[in-house]
Amino acid sequence: MELTRERLLDAYRRMRRIRAFEEKLAELVTAGRLAGFLHLYAGEEAVAVGVAAHLGDRDHFASTHRGHGHCIAKGVEVRGMMAELFGRSTGTCKGKGGSMHIADLSKGMLGANGIVGAGIPLAVGAALTAKVKRTGGVSVAFFGDGASNQGQFHEGLNLAAVWKLPALFVVENNGYGEATPTEFVTPVRDIAARAGSYGIPGVIADGMDFFDVFEKAGEAIARARAGDGPTLLECKTYRYFGHYVGDNLAYRSKEEAERWRQQRDALEGFERRTAGEGWLESGALRAVDAEVASEIEDAVRFAEASPFPEPAALLQDVYVSYEET
Amino acid sequence: MARELLFVQAINEALHVAMASDPDVVVLGEDVAGGGGRSDQGIEEAWGGVMGATKGLYSAFGAERVRDTPISEMGFLGAAVGAALTGLRPVVEIMFIDFLGVAFDPLLNQAAKLRYMFGGRARVPLTVRTVTGAGLRAAAQHSQSLYGMTAAIPGLKTVCPSNPADAKGLLLAAIRDDDPVVFCEPKSILFSKGEVPEGDFTVPLGKAALARAGSDVTLVGVGRTVHVALEAAQALAAEGTSAEVVDLRSLSPLDGDAVLASLARTGRIVVIDEAPPRCGIAADVAALCADRGFDLLDAPVRRVTAPHAPVPFSPALEDLYVPTVARVLAAVREMG
Structure with missing residues (x-):
């Protein structure tokens, strides 16, 4: 797929939207305006957006507890997302899912997920639907390094490989499973190496570099669409905030975090590359920044002005066929 | 016309009717084709499920819709949830309900909750067929009646027929229902007979x-x-x-x-x-x-x-x- 100016601007807009959304959430929690468990995606933007740039609404994402970035990359509206985080009836899930369950099937977004590794078989199932119904769709599971030690990872990859499903498994290796460094709990240095057990390609990308993720995800997605089966794509990345908002970060040094932010930042790297190549001028990017900033402010205003769900919603949608009483 | 069928034959008949009437119905599980389709060895039909409940489906509906899975309950049950969420109507066989022990998350935290968590903007039309109960000297890990556990989970439905006619009608109702249903087949009566109407009919879920x-x-x-x-x-x-x-x-x-x-x-x-x-x-x-x-x-x-x-x-x-x-x-x- 060719990266036209329009596509580049769109990718930058999505990455900036994720960054701004997450920074706003951190601010809202700190100010006591927002409650709940929030796991922020800031730092990892190039992964979700680099993959999503190849996909449309017929393609599916299954996500993780750190799911806001995948939602935004997949095109879920930020007004609905923000209202969801505020628990309002105008939220993407009418306020009943919250941060860890934002989903929008109309955008092919199968949901964030509160269970580590659980999105993987869901994506495998969506890929099975694509194959049986011949939709031409591809299904992507995002998950962390921690999830690659879960049974759902191994069972999901095995099943997708043996059935040659149109799936892509994207492991976002950010170096930590909650507070525990990856090497304490994972005996392989590269999680991509685990692909070998399932007879599928294992590819490593720089998860801080949109262009590297874009290129490698593109190859894997083309392979999946051609009926050649799944790929495991490991993106080496870093989360700027802790495991959740409020994490005291006692397990990692300030210097490490500073190093990633200053030397590897995905948005700055994108800007350097596009400016250096003469693809995008900084004025265009600053205009995007301003638009995104006002979008996020608008989303917060929309959310705070929205009503909470009515009490009747408590028992709605437990079942399709009847309502609990 | 009703005629006498074994409980397991009534289930088999329901599966044939369901698959013939809806191309979105797929059957997944361990040995559900049971090694069918090995043309190199001259084998078309094989096991058709450990109890024979899925016999003939592979020949009738093909490899795309009748899939032997790895012994990997969490993986294929989870995949069935994802497939149900995106437009298929999967019928999964968990060989014995005891095996939910290694496959509980897709049922407990995914199938049961996705619709509610997504504000009603999703459906999970999944049927989990599974064999329950004691009576075949199968001991502690192949004999439990765990339907109380699944019935206790909001978002799941659970049924357990007692005779072949209800088995057929309830299974067709379960497959066509838009909610996830756990369908229990008591092993001690799987091979007992009863009158079963021919053709397509359903017995409503939720009615004693x-x-x-x-x-x-x-x-x-x-x-x-x-x-x-x-x-x-x-x-x-x-x-x-x-x-x-x-x-x-x-x-x-x-x-x-x-x-x-x-x-x-x-x-x-x-x-x-x-x-x-x-x-x-x-x-x-x-x-x-x-x-x-x-x-x-x-x-x-x-x-x-x-x-x-x-x-x-x-x-x-x-x-x-x-x-x-x-x-x-x-x-x-x-x-x-």
Whole structure:
């Protein structure tokens, strides 16, 4: 797929939207305006957006507890997302899912997920639907390094490989499973190496570099669409905030975090590359920044002005066929 | 036209009808094709499920829709949830309900909750067929009646038929239902016969059946224990006691109205279940009677269940484990 100016601007807009959304959430929690468990995606933007740039609404994402970035990359509206985080009836899930369950099937977004590794078989199932119904769709599971030690990872990859499903498994290796460094709990240095057990390609990308993720995800997605089966794509990345908002970060040094932010930042790297190549001028990017900033402010205003769900919603949608009483 | 079929044949017939009438129905599970389609060895049909419930599906509907899975319950049950969420109508076979132990997350945290968590903007039309219960000397890890566990989870439905006709009609209803349904097949009656209507018909989920009318005492059963109740009712009739038998059929939704209507007629109730007594369907029905039927009760609710113990292997012990006609009769007599 060719990266036209329009596509580049769109990718930058999505990455900036994720960054701004997450920074706003951190601010809202700190100010006591927002409650709940929030796991922020800031730092990892190039992964979700680099993959999503190849996909449309017929393609599916299954996500993780750190799911806001995948939602935004997949095109879920930020007004609905923000209202969801505020628990309002105008939220993407009418306020009943919250941060860890934002989903929008109309955008092919199968949901964030509160269970580590659980999105993987869901994506495998969506890929099975694509194959049986011949939709031409591809299904992507995002998950962390921690999830690659879960049974759902191994069972999901095995099943997708043996059935040659149109799936892509994207492991976002950010170096930590909650507070525990990856090497304490994972005996392989590269999680991509685990692909070998399932007879599928294992590819490593720089998860801080949109262009590297874009290129490698593109190859894997083309392979999946051609009926050649799944790929495991490991993106080496870093989360700027802790495991959740409020994490005291006692397990990692300030210097490490500073190093990633200053030397590897995905948005700055994108800007350097596009400016250096003469693809995008900084004025265009600053205009995007301003638009995104006002979008996020608008989303917060929309959310705070929205009503909470009515009490009747408590028992709605437990079942399709009847309502609990 | 009705003719006699084995319980397992009735299930097989329902699967054929469901797959023929809806191209979105796919069947996944261990050995469901069972090695069918090995043209290099001249094999077209093979096992068709460990109990034979999926026989002939592979030949009729092909490899795309009838899929042998790895022995990997969490993986294929999870995939079935994802497939259901995106437009297929999967029927998954979990060979024995005990195996949910390695596959619980897709059922507990995904299938049951996705619709609610997504604000009603999703459906999970999934059917999980699974074999339950004691009676085949299969010991502690292949004999449990865990339907009380799945019935306790909001968002899941759970049914357990007691005869071949209900097995066919309830399975067709379960497959066509837009909610996830756990469909329990009691192994002790899988190879017993009964009349089954031909063609396409459904039995509604959430409706109990009156298996025998009576006026002195209500015996409530589920799956195999309906037959225990019917035998007990026959013995009681010889003593001049008229027993009514309610076949729950659905554990979730539970047809509480049918139970209470029967209690209103008899004033006395015994609940018979093959599962242990704690936090199970017998306790649930007893609580229902206490909550909503207290004024109807002429005697305390009695439960005849398995003990709070794993299912033993030794035939001598397994026969002590499961509820018997003698225990039901004793319970009724003690009620006075």
